Amino acid sequence: MKKIFALALVIMLAFLMVACTEPAPVDDNNQVEDQQNQEVTQDDQTTEQDQTPAEEEKVMTYEEYMAAELDSPVVVETFVQAKQSWWQDKATVYTQNSDGAYFIYEMACSEEDYAELVPGTKIKVKGFKSEWSGEIEIVDATFEIMENEIFVANPMDATALLGTDELIAHQNKLVSFSGMTVESIEYKNGEPGDDIYVTLSKDGVSYNFCVEVYLTGTESEVYNTVGTLEAGNTVNVEAFLYWYEGANPHITAIELAE
Amino acid sequence: MKNAVFFVLISVLCCLVLAGCHGAVEQNEFVVPKEFDTGKNYEITFWAKNDTNLTQVAIYNDAISEFESIYPNIKVNLRLYTDYRRIYNDVITNISTGTTPNVCITYPDHIATYITGENVVVPLDSLMEHEEYGLGGSKVNFDAPKKEEIIAGFLKECYLGGNCYALPFMRSTEACYVNKTYVEKLGFTLPETLTWDFVWQVCEKACEKDSDGNYILNGQKVLLPFIYKSTDNMMIQMLYQKEAGYSTEKGEILIFNDTAREILTQIAGHTKNGAFSTFKISGYPANFLNAGQCIFAVDSTAGATWMGSNAPLVDISRENLAEFETQVMTVPQFDTENPKMISQGPSVCIFNKEDSGEVLASWLFVQYLLTNRVQIAYSQTEGYVPVTAKAHNSEEYTDYISRSGQDNSLYYDIKIKASRLMTENIDKTFVTPVFNGSASLRDAAGQMIESVTKSVRRHEEVDDGYLDALFEDVTSLYRLDRTGSSHQKQTLGNLPFQAVLLLAALGISWLFIIAYAVVKKVKDTKNSSNY
Structure with missing residues (x-):
């Protein structure tokens, strides 16, 4: 009879193990979409592999x-x-x-x-x-x-191209700007946590820059350094030459100019 | 003694099995505590959305400061978003880890997904009616609105399956911001109510170019006569105006109908001629409108401060701003005698917590968001309208509305006209049914317009075959065969073989246990009677 008891216990433990597995996620349509997207991606990749040169x-x-x-x-x-x-x-x-x-x-x-x-x-x-x-x-x-x-690109110095029609020819490149004056630093939400809108000037003309939070994160050196800058500081920056209604470089590195 | 140990062990295991069967992290149902403990400190989090508008952020912060001064034992931590979708996804992630915020700006479509978890979102019915802590209750330490002072239609939008899971926070609709100067330059006169036919007719005329490839209308290389921000809303409103199917209240999907085909075919035709584009494909409607590169820009009334030559908020350089007269109109209609437009805007829900006092603290904060102080201030930031009659009827709000155009900031005329457009058409607004999956259906509605527009721009043919494939793809991508009632039908099929086997094994093991206990009992009885 004790053997039967032991058997019953083993079966119940097995059930316990089953019950202890990860709970079913909430029926989230995004998760569903994620799965769908994965399938689409996999299909695409398969198609690519099937293609002949x-x-x-x-x-x-x-x-x-x-x-x-x-x-x-x-x-x-x-x-x-x-x-x-x-x-x-x-x-x-x-x-x-x-x-x-x-x-x-x-x-x-x-x-x-x-x-x-x-x-x-x-x-x-x-x-x-x-x-x-x-x-x-x-x-x-x-x-x-x-x-x-x-291939890892070196930043191209685009300081002299600021405000010129030539700048757009280098759209999306990793570029650098030196000797820029900080005009204003403005958090998108008024406080750290989202993008930072940075206005820098050169020779009295202002230009829009941005610390794109998805690119840098909020814990990065660049994000935190920008947060400490004050109007009047002179800085050197590296950025991807993004465009939004005009040049809007996404800053990846910044330092106070000596 | 050994038997007793066995039975205790079995009982404990049974309890564990039963508990384990529930799986997910669960909360107890919220019960309103008898008294709010003002001697205990509570820290709650509020996930809020702003329209990339720092004035709104300031109003949230002010509201929190004021509330904390009224309830010094409650600290409110604000987390800001600029996108409803991000909030939705973060909430979903945090439900599974039991780390939801206390209070959250939301849409009913999203709540429908949240409440698929048991006791995740607090139903507000008993809280609203509570004599002491309910809306405007006797122990609420500020001038909160009573339930009947919340505009009934807006409150109704927050009911799901018979329970109220949110309170409305702000309401808006869509407006068509029209470059009236261009319309008249093209030889047209704006009607009292915009129609789709009129809009397309003007747009087609606007597409004419000179020999250098410049648009005759603006002399520029760029002109997108008609841009729509939310194509989800575009498709939904067109279907509702045509009284074609979208979905039933229970979640049956009706969107793939002949009217949807007609609409998509029409959009394809106008896209081919360069008359139409979307936010996702080209950019913000306000930027094109303000640069004189658009005639009809449809966006939320909550985007009004970005619209017009004198807009307080602009993303394009000032030298690119065009001078024109802006007319704020209802979205285009098919039937001007029976106009229909969508009601939208943020609501606010409360997530359940172990400590009912913490939930009550959250509820008090939610009530504070509905005070005149917050409602009027927030509504003035954009073309929103307050959700309480108390705010609408206040002297302060009436004065604000009456001062349209006195300046280009607080009294910016386009913004106040957008608010009035909503207020004057509340009876013509509608909301779509809410069910688990309704958020996906909304996405799918917009995706169809986006896909058709992109395809036409890529010189693909949009014909019946294309639309058949599109309907199929969208159904699959958004799992529309698994939403609402159709989902329930699918999940109620036969149990899988493995499940049947497991359940049978469980039953058999219980039979063994009971049989053993009975036999043992009989033996013991016999033995004791023999002695």
Whole structure:
């Protein structure tokens, strides 16, 4: 009889183990969407693998990319410079190659793949050229990681190009500006936690900069340093040359000029 | 003795099994405490949304300071968002870890998902009616509105399945901000009520270019005659105006109908001619409107401070601002005799906690958000309207509305006209049914317009085959076959084989246990009688 008892206990313990597993998540449609997006991504990747070389689109040069019409399909090979965000299986990244830079907005990307997109990683991106408030970007994109090649851009000094028509030719590149005067620092929400709007001037002319919180986070050195700046400080900055209704560089590094 | 130990062990295990079967982290149902303990310190968190408007942030902070001075034992920590969707996703994440905020700005669609967890969101019915701590109750230490002073239609929007899970905080609708100067330059006269036909007709005319490729209307390379901020709302309102299906109250999806096809086909045609675009594809409607690159910009009345040549808030450089007359109008209609527009705007809900005193502290704070002090101040930041008759009828609010155009900040005319547009059309507003999955349906409605617009811009053909595939893709992507009532039908199928096996094993083990206990008892009885 004790054996039966032992058996009963074992069965009940088994049930306990089952009951102790992770609770079912709330029926969150976002999670559902996440799963869907993952499936879509996987399907896309499968499709890419199934393609024969003859079917693959021609990789564009930066010049060809810039000449392409808006809303047309584009294919580029480029190198990740920084990651801005990953959200519901979509990644937004700054990329650049030796010819120019490409901002890739919300390309299909699993969380695992996102982890692999470290600065310097070469990727082949297929998407559509688009423009949002002046920012030229690639949207609705898929990508594949290319092996055995790394490129990390050095910032290009664009100080002399500020306020000129030439600046836009370097859109999305990693650039630097030196000897800038701090005019104002304004938190988007009035307090730390979100973007910081930074107004810097050169030779008496003001320019809009931004610390994009999704790019830097709130704990980064750049985020905290900007928070300590005061009007009148002279600074050197590095930034991705983002565009929003005009040049709106996204600051990645900042230091007080000596 | 051994038997007693066995039975205790079995009983404990049974309790654990039963407890384990419940799975997720659960809260007890909230019961209003008899007394609010003012000697105990409470710290609550408030997740709020602002429209990238620092005045709104200041009002939240002021409200918190004032509330804390009335209740010194309650500390309110503010966390700010500029996007409802982010709040929604963060709440979902925090429900699973039991770290939800105490008070949260929300939409009823989102609450429908939150309440799929048991006792996650506090039903407010008993709190509202409570004599002492209810709305305007005898022990509330400030001048809170009574239940009947909340505008009934707005409060009704916060009921889900017969319970009230939120209070309205602010209400708005959509407005069409029109460059009247351009409309007249094109030879048209604005009607009293905008119609879709009129808007498309003007937009088509506006697409004419000169030999250099510049638009004749503005002499620029860029002109997007009609831009819509929220394509979710666009599709929903068009369907409601046409009295075509969207969804039933129980969550049956009706959106994939012939009227939706007609609407999408019409949008495709106008997009092809360059007459239409969306916020997601091109940018903020206000930026194009203010630069003289748009004629009809549809956005929330809560975005009014960004609209117009003299807008207090602008994102484009001042030198790019165009001079024009702005007319604030209701969104385009199919039937001018029976106009319909969506009611939107933030509500506020309370999340359940172990300590009922903490929930009561949250409830007191929520009531404070409905005082005239907060309602009027916040409504003045944008084209919002207060949600209480108490605020609407106040001298302060009446004075504010009457001073439209006295300056380009507090009394900015476009903003006050947008507020009045909402106030004057409350009886023409509607809300969509709320159910678990209604947030996804809303996304799907907008996605169809976004997809069609993008496809046309990419020179894809939008025909019946395209729309068939689009309906299928959207259904799959947003799991619309698993929402509301249709979801319930699906989940009530046969139990999986493994589940049947487990349940059978559980039953058999119980039979063994009971049989053993009975046999043992009989034996013991016999033995004791033999002695």
